[in-house]
Amino acid sequence: xxxxxxxxxxxxxxxxxxTKVVLDGLSLDIKKGESVVVIGGSGVGKSVMxxxxxxxxxxxxxxxxxxxxxxxGISQNDRDRINDKVGMLFQGAALFDxxxxxxxxxxxxxxxxxxxxxAREIAIATLARVGLSADIADKNPAELSSGMKxxxxxxxxxxxxxxxxxxxxxxxxxxxxxxxxxxxLIVRCVAETGATTVTITHDMQSAHKIADRIAMIFQGKIxxxxxxxxxxxxxxxxVDQFIQGRTDGPIQMAVRS
Amino acid sequence: MKFxxxxxxxxxxxxxxxxxxxxxxxxxFSHAVRPPFYPRxxxxxxxxxxxxxxxxxxxxxxxxxxVLALQSFTGFSRFNAEGAVANVVVISITRELGPxxxxxxxxxxxxxxxxxxxxxxxxxxxxxxLTTLSTNPFKYLVVPRxxxxxxxxxxxxFVADIIxxxxxxxxxxxxLGFNAANYLQSxxxxxxxxxxxxxxxxxxxxxxIIVIMGCYHGYHSQGGxxxxxxxxxxxxxxxxxxxxxxxxxxxxxxxxxxG
Ligand SMILES: Nc1ncnc2c1ncn2[C@@H]1O[C@H](COP(=O)(O)OP(=O)(O)OP(=O)(O)O)[C@@H](O)[C@H]1O
Ligand SMILES: [Mg+2]
Numbered sequence: 001x002x003x004x005x006x007x008x009x010x011x012x013x014x015x016x017x018x019t020k021v022v023l024d025g026l027s028l029d030i031k032k033g034e035s036v037v038v039i040g041g042s043g044v045g046k047s048v049m050x051x052x053x054x055x056x057x058x059x060x061x062x063x064x065x066x067x068x069x070x071x072x073g074i075s076q077n078d079r080d081r082i083n084d085k086v087g088m089l090f091q092g093a094a095l096f097d098x099x100x101x102x103x104x105x106x107x108x109x110x111x112x113x114x115x116x117x118x119a120r121e122i123a124i125a126t127l128a129r130v131g132l133s134a135d136i137a138d139k140n141p142a143e144l145s146s147g148m149k150x151x152x153x154x155x156x157x158x159x160x161x162x163x164x165x166x167x168x169x170x171x172x173x174x175x176x177x178x179x180x181x182x183x184x185l186i187v188r189c190v191a192e193t194g195a196t197t198v199t200i201t202h203d204m205q206s207a208h209k210i211a212d213r214i215a216m217i218f219q220g221k222i223x224x225x226x227x228x229x230x231x232x233x234x235x236x237x238x239v240d241q242f243i244q245g246r247t248d249g250p251i252q253m254a255v256r257s
Numbered sequence: 258m259k260f261x262x263x264x265x266x267x268x269x270x271x272x273x274x275x276x277x278x279x280x281x282x283x284x285x286f287s288h289a290v291r292p293p294f295y296p297r298x299x300x301x302x303x304x305x306x307x308x309x310x311x312x313x314x315x316x317x318x319x320x321x322x323x324v325l326a327l328q329s330f331t332g333f334s335r336f337n338a339e340g341a342v343a344n345v346v347v348i349s350i351t352r353e354l355g356p357x358x359x360x361x362x363x364x365x366x367x368x369x370x371x372x373x374x375x376x377x378x379x380x381x382x383x384x385x386x387l388t389t390l391s392t393n394p395f396k397y398l399v400v401p402r403x404x405x406x407x408x409x410x411x412x413x414x415f416v417a418d419i420i421x422x423x424x425x426x427x428x429x430x431x432x433l434g435f436n437a438a439n440y441l442q443s444x445x446x447x448x449x450x451x452x453x454x455x456x457x458x459x460x461x462x463x464x465x466i467i468v469i470m471g472c473y474h475g476y477h478s479q480g481g482x483x484x485x486x487x488x489x490x491x492x493x494x495x496x497x498x499x500x501x502x503x504x505x506x507x508x509x510x511x512x513x514x515x516g
Contacts, residue, residue, distance in 0.1 A: 056385045080391045088389040094382040098374075108390040156390075 007196040013062030024220030040217035087162035093153035095141035102137040167199040298401040307409035318417035322424025344447040346425030360463035368471035372492035375475030376485035410464030470496035
């Protein structure tokens with residue numbers, strides 16, 4: 001019991017769309033119970049990386065192991081079993097608009113032999129955790145603001161207490177106070193349930209609060225990874241430019257090309 | 258040379274699409290026989306397809322029956338063969354017009370809405386979200402619709418048969434001066450079980466075509482609202498063409514040896 005074991009091990013993953021290479025040999029090792037924040041410019045492939053972890057996109061090469069089980073190229077049944085351990089908040093929330101808010105939140109529980117009323121209770125309790133009151137439970141997702149949708153998506157991702165939770169920009173579109181409530185929630189998820197989380201964010205304040213380690217993607221690779229306290233003096237000019245939000249620096253070259 | 262190349266490319270693209278749709282269909286049927294099943298969604302879809310299509314299918318059927326009676330009457334009266342009107346109406350409705358008109362109407366109603374709904378779910382990542390919640394999108398979205406389509410189209414066509422024949426009866430009796438009892442008598446004398454059965458088999462096949470085309474185009478739509486719009490159009494156009502193609506094909510099978 002010295003080195004904590006890997007929960008997610010991404011090794012040399014390549015993924016392209018047509019001729020456009022998005023992930024170009026990306027490797028990332030995430031330990032059990034760790035909270036990793038992934039940063040990087042818009043369109044560098046952060047969401048694509050999460051979708052590869054979930055098996056929604058299949059990498060052309062490389063390996064992704066979850067709990068030391070290889071997931072690239074496995075059967076749908078094995079995939080379903082792995083996905084039972086994973087919760088995902090999509091960047092656009094991806095709520096089912098044919099179903100009410102509480103049915104959305106408890107969707108993953110319905111398949112696990114919970115009764116209707118039990119599922120509803122869990123859904124309302126989970127909504128409370130993301131700062132939403134019970135009276136929106138019967139609303140349709142179309143009636144919610146986008147920040148509320150995001151939080152319902154968050155509630156759906158954490159409702160079944162998964163071992164791994166992937167958050168794609170959880171605080172985007174929320175006011176600063178609510179954003180901080182969500183930060184606390186993610187910190188608590190890790191502390192209380194021992195969940196392993198990967199969070200994508202552009203919000204450095206949020207990254208500092210929730211991350212054990214921060215990784216930066218650039219041109220399809222992780223170009224820097226380190227402890228949260230190290231990021232301000234990483235010695236990497238890409239990271240410096242990104243976290244300071246400067247327009248001059250090495251990243252701009254890639255923007256122009 | 259350029260021209261031949263284009264023809265070749267189009268042929269390959271066509272065959273590739275046929276292959277993809279065949280695989281989609283096979284996958285759907287293979288999931289249909291394995292749990293989990295979603296009876297609640299099957300029920301919802303049955304009501305959506307079967308019950309809510311009744312008005313439009315009923316209206317088309319009654320007018321088709323009425324027009325048939327009128328047209329065949331004007332045609333047959335030239336040969337003093339007015340007696341065959343009932344025969345023509347019942348055979349045309351049960352064998353052809355019932356299933357084909359119902360199929361085309363339902364493809365406009367149901368095929369379009371399935372493509373739009375599943376297409377929107379695809380482009381807003383709801384289909385992906387299903388997968389992450391350990392729910393197979395095929396089992397959850399495609400299979401219930403397929404089962405409902407296979408079950409409800411024959412039922413709809415059976416109702417359309419009755420209403421269509423009734424339309425012919427109304428025109429013949431109240432406008433063309435036929436004797437009501439005689440008309441009904443000759444309707445039932447001429448009608449053979451195979452007429453109705455073949456129509457119902459066609460209906461089931463059309464139901465499958467409508468659902469598969471709606472789901473296939475929705476499932477593979479991409480690129481936002483425009484992509485969903487394209488998927489909807491493609492679903493309706495392709496299922497309408499396939500319905501007419503399979504109608505011809507099935508008629509050949511059922512009545513090839515008919516005199
Ligand atoms: N399904 C797809 N088909 C084609 N290209 C895609 C697809 N999904 C993503 N891409 C491309 O992959 C690249 C990375 O996309 P991704 O969504 O991962 O960006 P991101 O890092 O999440 O950006 P953002 O911070 O803006 O969300 C983009 O250039 C995008 O055009
Ligand atoms: Mg993204």
